[in-house]
Amino acid sequence: MAIEPELIYIVVYVTIGGVLGSLAAHLCPVGGAPAAMGTATGIATGTIQILLGAVVTGLFTAATVSTFTNNIVLVMISGAVGATIMMQVTMFFANILYGFGCGITPTSGRVAVDPITKADQTSYKTPQTDGHGIPDVVFISGTLGGFSGGAGGALMYYTLLHYAHFTYGTAVIAALGIFVASAIIASYNIRGTIEGFQDPKFKRVHLALIPTVVISILCSLVVVIATIALRGA
Amino acid sequence: MLQVVLLFAWTLVIVFLAFLACNFEDQESDIGSQSNPNSMVQLAPQVGQIHRFFNKAISGEPISNALYCGTAGMVTWITLSWLEPLVPDAKWKAAVVAIPMGLLASSMIHTIFATTAHCGRIAAQKRFQQPIYLDVFYGHLLPIATHGFMTTFCIICIAYFQSNIGYLAGGGVNSPMNHPFALPLLAFIWGITVGSIGSSTGDVHYGTEREFQDRPFGEGKRVIYHGRITRYADCGIRTQKDIAGFCCKFGGPCTGLTFGFIILLEDWRTLVGMKLAGFLTALPGITRAEQMYIPQGDMAAIWGIILGLIIIAAWIVINMIFVKWIRAKCGPFVGP
Numbered sequence: 177m178a179i180e181p182e183l184i185y186i187v188v189y190v191t192i193g194g195v196l197g198s199l200a201a202h203l204c205p206v207g208g209a210p211a212a213m214g215t216a217t218g219i220a221t222g223t224i225q226i227l228l229g230a231v232v233t234g235l236f237t238a239a240t241v242s243t244f245t246n247n248i249v250l251v252m253i254s255g256a257v258g259a260t261i262m263m264q265v266t267m268f269f270a271n272i273l274y275g276f277g278c279g280i281t282p283t284s285g286r287v288a289v290d291p292i293t294k295a296d297q298t299s300y301k302t303p304q305t306d307g308h309g310i311p312d313v314v315f316i317s318g319t320l321g322g323f324s325g326g327a328g329g330a331l332m333y334y335t336l337l338h339y340a341h342f343t344y345g346t347a348v349i350a351a352l353g354i355f356v357a358s359a360i361i362a363s364y365n366i367r368g369t370i371e372g373f374q375d376p377k378f379k380r381v382h383l384a385l386i387p388t389v390v391i392s393i394l395c396s397l398v399v400v401i402a403t404i405a406l407r408g409a
Numbered sequence: 410m411l412q413v414v415l416l417f418a419w420t421l422v423i424v425f426l427a428f429l430a431c432n433f434e435d436q437e438s439d440i441g442s443q444s445n446p447n448s449m450v451q452l453a454p455q456v457g458q459i460h461r462f463f464n465k466a467i468s469g470e471p472i473s474n475a476l477y478c479g480t481a482g483m484v485t486w487i488t489l490s491w492l493e494p495l496v497p498d499a500k501w502k503a504a505v506v507a508i509p510m511g512l513l514a515s516s517m518i519h520t521i522f523a524t525t526a527h528c529g530r531i532a533a534q535k536r537f538q539q540p541i542y543l544d545v546f547y548g549h550l551l552p553i554a555t556h557g558f559m560t561t562f563c564i565i566c567i568a569y570f571q572s573n574i575g576y577l578a579g580g581g582v583n584s585p586m587n588h589p590f591a592l593p594l595l596a597f598i599w600g601i602t603v604g605s606i607g608s609s610t611g612d613v614h615y616g617t618e619r620e621f622q623d624r625p626f627g628e629g630k631r632v633i634y635h636g637r638i639t640r641y642a643d644c645g646i647r648t649q650k651d652i653a654g655f656c657c658k659f660g661g662p663c664t665g666l667t668f669g670f671i672i673l674l675e676d677w678r679t680l681v682g683m684k685l686a687g688f689l690t691a692l693p694g695i696t697r698a699e700q701m702y703i704p705q706g707d708m709a710a711i712w713g714i715i716l717g718l719i720i721i722a723a724w725i726v727i728n729m730i731f732v733k734w735i736r737a738k739c740g741p742f743v744g745p
Contacts, residue, residue: 212445212616214629220445220616221608225471229605232598236590237675241713243589244688244706254710257717261674262602264724266609269667271728273613275735277659279627280617282732293729299741304631315728319721344589348598 182339186403187396189335193351194358194392195385196328201227201362202381203321204263205314205372210306214278216369217285217307217314219270223363223370224356226266227325231355234259234326235348238333242344248334255330256323263322267310274309282309286375292316306369317372329355340403354395358388411580413689419577420676423567427603427672430563432665434474434603435611437556439619439660440653441465441523441549443473444608446616451530452636454539460640461542463549463649464530467522470612474604475597476522477515477557478564482596485511485565489592500576508565512558519557520550549649556653564603567672568595585692585700606667614660619652627739674720682713 204226207218219226237258242251274280283300284290285307290297293312301307310318329351336347365384370377437443440463442450447466454460467473485507492503524546531541570577572592575584588595621630622639640647683689686708692700700706 209445209448209616212612213449213621213635214613214617215632215635219609220613221605222445222469225469225605225608228471229602229609232601233671233675236595236598237679237713239589240679241710242701243585244683244700244703245710246701247707247710250707250710250714253714254717257714257721258675260721261717261724262606262671264721264728265667265670265674266606268724268728268731269610269663269670270613271731271735273610273660273663274617275731275739277614277663278617279739280629281736281739295733295736296741300736302629302631302742303745304633305629308629309732310728312729312732315725315732319725345591345594348590348594 183400183403185339186335186400187393189339190332190354190396190399191389191392193328193332193335194354194388194395196324196331197227197231197355197358198362198384198388199381200321200325200328201359202366202370202378202384203317203324203372204230205267205310205318205321206366206370208369210369211308214274214280214302214308215305217283217309217311217371218369219267219310219318223366224359226263227359228352228356229266230259230262230322231325231329232352233262235329235333235351238330239344239348242334242337246338248331251334252327252330255333256327259326259329260319260322263318264315267315267318271310280308282311282314283307284311284314284371284374286371287313291374307371313374314372317374320373325355336399340399341406350399354392357391357395361387361391411575411584411586411689411692412578413684415578416574416586416689417677417680419570419574420680423570423676424669424673426563426567428665428669430560430567430599430665431603431606431668432661433556433559433563434470434607435661435664436653436657437553437560438470438607438612439615439656440556440649441527441553442649442652443467444470445612446620449616449620449636449638453638454534454537456636457537458637458640459539460638461545461646461648462638463527463545463553465523465526465553466530467526469604470608471601471604473522474560474607475600477519477561478568478600478603479593479597480518481511481515481561481565482568482593483511484514485569486592500573504569508562508569511565512562515561516554516558520554523550523553545648552650552653560603564599565592565596567599568592571595585696602671603668606671607664610667611656611660611664614656614663615652619655625744628742628744678716678720679713682711682716683709685709685712
């Protein structure tokens with residue numbers, strides 16, 4: 177049986193999307209439950225919770241854009257931009273709440289000096305905490321994470337829409353499902369909280385990328401089987 | 410005939426509803442303790458702090474809000490498919506009946522989940538002598554359902570408007586401007602988003618400030634404080650009603666602003682991109698299948714991306730300014 181190029185695109189693009197999703201999970205600053213109590217730096221929720229929110233916002237924008245363009249790059253970047261804006265607004269208003277609602281200054285608990293602005297972090301940190309708020313480097317890391325996650329989700333969505341010929345709704349749900357699988361594997365690697373690319377935990381990102389590739393290939397093979405079966409029907 | 414000004418106007422209505430939706434979402438996670446701050450309510454009996462909080466925590470907020478909104482969206486959509494053929498000239502009459510029916514189903518499920526979550530979680534803490542206070546249980550179920558109702562109402566309205574925005578702007582029932590997703594899927598997606606935002610922003614006001622209100626203002630909550638939540642306060646023994654009444658003054662509106670801004674910056678810039686590219690004027694007479702192949706479509710996407718990149722750069726600068734200002738205002742940490 178001749179393997180059509182569309183089926184190869186499905187496997188390749190879904191895998192790339194999964195890898196981008198895994199990278200996004202490591203870049204997004206996740207403080208988890210401790211951050212909700214001002215005990216850790218980052219967004220006060222879990223890895224999957226925030227990534228899901230960012231990626232569905234990106235997918236919404238990507239779906240809107242996919243109705244009036246069929247250019248893969250434009251759809252991908254539209255999804256990336258949508259997810260990034262969601263992450264940024266969320267992080268900024270988290271800072272507003274920390275600052276005005278709790279009187280807490282944003283500071284990192286994993287680095288002594290901000291690598292980007294060179295601002296001192298240690299002197300602003302509350303003792304017996306792991307930092308609090310979203311300082312500048314963490315915000316930048318979250319921006320990059322949102323961009324990567326949105327791009328990965330939108331790429332998967334475009335692939336399922338145009339190469340697997342799913343309908344709009346099926347494509348977005350399937351893309352979300354495959355994305356979540358990749359992100360969850362990354363969250364196992366993170367093990368709780370991560371501040372972003374400046375966090376020492378980020379050096380372990382390659383350990384998550386390998387299982388992500390395997391999972392994404394497996395998911396894309398399921399999509400390929402579904403595509404062949406649906407085409408036959 | 411599609412009226413561009415109505416498209417923008419309906420988008421602003423959607424933005425306003427988004428503000429309300431996330432405001433009430435944060436309140437819903439305050440009136441029945443949920444998500445990350447609930448970890449402290451869960452921990453409290455284990456460190457000897459018996460409390461009268463409503464330990465709801467059905468699941469993480471994105472998933473629970475996806476449940477309420479997805480259920481409501483599904484029932485609404487099914488009811489609409491029955492009722493809309495009866496009123497072909499005034500589809501809004503079907504929506505006025507269908508949306509409350511969807512919300513009723515969602516509220517009933519929400520109440521069931523709140524019951525099982527609270528009773529199950531507190532029953533599991535029997536070994537720490539934490540009782541199930543029946544007055545706390547009965548007295549919070551209706552407020553929980555009400556706040557969830559308001560969140561879901563706003564999200565379902567957003568989903569309805571987005572899936573019919575072309576029609577509402579005069580473009581005909583099958584206008585290509587209608588969002589390609591069906592109403593339940595849009596409700597599900599926005600349920601996830603609203604839960605994600607409420608979990609990330611509003612929970613900070615509850616978890617850091619209100620839950621530990623007897624600790625000093627102006628510092629992060631130290632690890633040794635964890636579990637030792639404020640139980641006796643301004644009006645006697647604290648319950649969730651005291652929590653929600655406090656957080657509605659700052660945490661709720663801030664969270665609502667977050668989602669409102671996100672919807673504004675997403676939908677508005679997409680529409681502005683379409684306008685700048687001349688896509689909206691090229692739209693009349695084109696079907697959804699054809700609109701993907703006109704050159705104005707690519708330009709609309711490009712303009713949307715350019716505006717998005719400008720917005721991204723602006724937020725980075727705004728955050729840097731705010732962080733610098735708050736650090737200068739509060740200064741380095743002083744104290745033990």
